[in-house]
Amino acid sequence: MNHFAYSRASDVADAVRQIAAEPGARFIAGGTNLVDLMKENVERPTRLIDISRLPLHKIEETRDGGLRIGALVPNTDVAYFPDVEQRYPLLSSAILAGASAQLRNMASTGGNLLQRTRCLYFYDTATPCNKRAPGSGCSAIAGHNRMHAILGASEQCIATHPSDMCVALAALGARVVAVGPGGERRIPFADFHRLPGDTPERDANLEPDEIITAIELPSQGFAENYSYLKVRDRLSYAFALVSVAVGLRLAGDTVAEARIALGGVAHKPWRAHAAEERLRGGPASAACFREAADAELAQARPLRDNGYKVALARNLIVRTLGELAA
Numbered sequence: 001m002n003h004f005a006y007s008r009a010s011d012v013a014d015a016v017r018q019i020a021a022e023p024g025a026r027f028i029a030g031g032t033n034l035v036d037l038m039k040e041n042v043e044r045p046t047r048l049i050d051i052s053r054l055p056l057h058k059i060e061e062t063r064d065g066g067l068r069i070g071a072l073v074p075n076t077d078v079a080y081f082p083d084v085e086q087r088y089p090l091l092s093s094a095i096l097a098g099a100s101a102q103l104r105n106m107a108s109t110g111g112n113l114l115q116r117t118r119c120l121y122f123y124d125t126a127t128p129c130n131k132r133a134p135g136s137g138c139s140a141i142a143g144h145n146r147m148h149a150i151l152g153a154s155e156q157c158i159a160t161h162p163s164d165m166c167v168a169l170a171a172l173g174a175r176v177v178a179v180g181p182g183g184e185r186r187i188p189f190a191d192f193h194r195l196p197g198d199t200p201e202r203d204a205n206l207e208p209d210e211i212i213t214a215i216e217l218p219s220q221g222f223a224e225n226y227s228y229l230k231v232r233d234r235l236s237y238a239f240a241l242v243s244v245a246v247g248l249r250l251a252g253d254t255v256a257e258a259r260i261a262l263g264g265v266a267h268k269p270w271r272a273h274a275a276e277e278r279l280r281g282g283p284a285s286a287a288c289f290r291e292a293a294d295a296e297l298a299q300a301r302p303l304r305d306n307g308y309k310v311a312l313a314r315n316l317i318v319r320t321l322g323e324l325a326a
Contacts, residue, residue: 002038005047009054012179012213018049020181020209027051027211029072030106032099033115040123042116042132056110056213059083065219068177071110071212075165076101078109088221090245091168093228098164100237110212113166113176113192114204117159117267118239119148130156131200138200146305147241150313152266153301157200160264161193162239167263168228170271171245174217180210193268200267222247222259225324229316230263240264242309244316248324255279255288258321260296265313272296275317284325286318293317 009015019025024046028034037043056070059081067088069078078084079095099107121127121139128137140148140158148158166189174189193204206212230243243263249256258279260272275296282288293314300310 002041002044004045006050007047008050012054012056012211015049015051015054015211016180016209018047019211022047023208025049029108029111030074031111032103032107033111037116037123041125042123051211062216067217069109069215069217071108071214073109075099075104075107075109075112078165079104087223088168088172088217089223090171090221090226090228090247091165091217093226094164094168094243094245097228097230097243103237109165109215112163113212113215114206115163116203118162119159120144122159131159131196134199134201141303144305145303147239147264148303148306149266150300150302150306150309151262151270151297152195152268154196154198154200156198157196157267158303159196159200159267161203161266161268163269164228164230164240164243164263166193166269167243167261168245169215169217170261170269171247171259172217172221173259174215176206176212177214177216178206178210179213180207184213186216189269190271196267203267222249225250227320227324229320231312231316242312242316244313244320246317246320246324248321250284250325253284255282255284255325258292260317262313262317265300265309272317274298279321284321286322289318289321289325290314292321 026045028048029052056072058070062068075095079092085092121129127139130138149160176187176192225248228245230240232238240263245261247259258276260275262270275292278292278295
């Protein structure tokens, strides 16, 4: 591990001042991802700015009837918070499907959004990786790519986003609250994470001198018909091969509204807009569910080792919708 300086932020404004003054600095809260990356020499910050004592540990109701989750609330606290369990059970289910209890106790809500890919080539500094070293190449494209993206990838990067929590937040249509030198702004969750394009080193549309202070949930939480289904190589702690978060609102036998997001298939949590559009106003039938899944996955571009993800994602969408409609 390389040498680095350490300082503690006294408040949000101080955190912004410190990060703006030193481009090589990084914020640290729970450290469940950053410390691993530092050990592997992937991240080499010049300074760690400790934000763990900032007043961002509350969960409270918003004026429009939603919920505001402070960026430093541990994942475990979010999952078991009564209002989250009752009004946003999709989010609670997704969090509990990810990581181990020990990691959930340490990991912060804001940090979960910013965790880096678990692509083996990204972690292996002896191999080329455009995300780690822009312009060096993507080893996964011609290498072992069983875990990699089938949607939204580019010739520069085929890595996938690892978070379970973020898949649920994408389906719910959350907003990310960030503060920088120019003040506070709200970023729709769909616009927060980025596809790789020609800049795979950038995971999110968060500026280098900004800090996440909260996540805001809308008033509609799909508390009646919801499911988070995750397929992984083993039942214990493992990242998703494919996961699906679904919220469904029915009007009799008709789909009034559907929210679908996929994990393990793209560089960001993948909101299935084509499937949602196909479902809206249609019958809650198996045939309609299959059509919706096919519409979404028509744009999939599998590689040598990950073609199974197309069928797996299709089956998960159809199965989850069918269970909720029943």
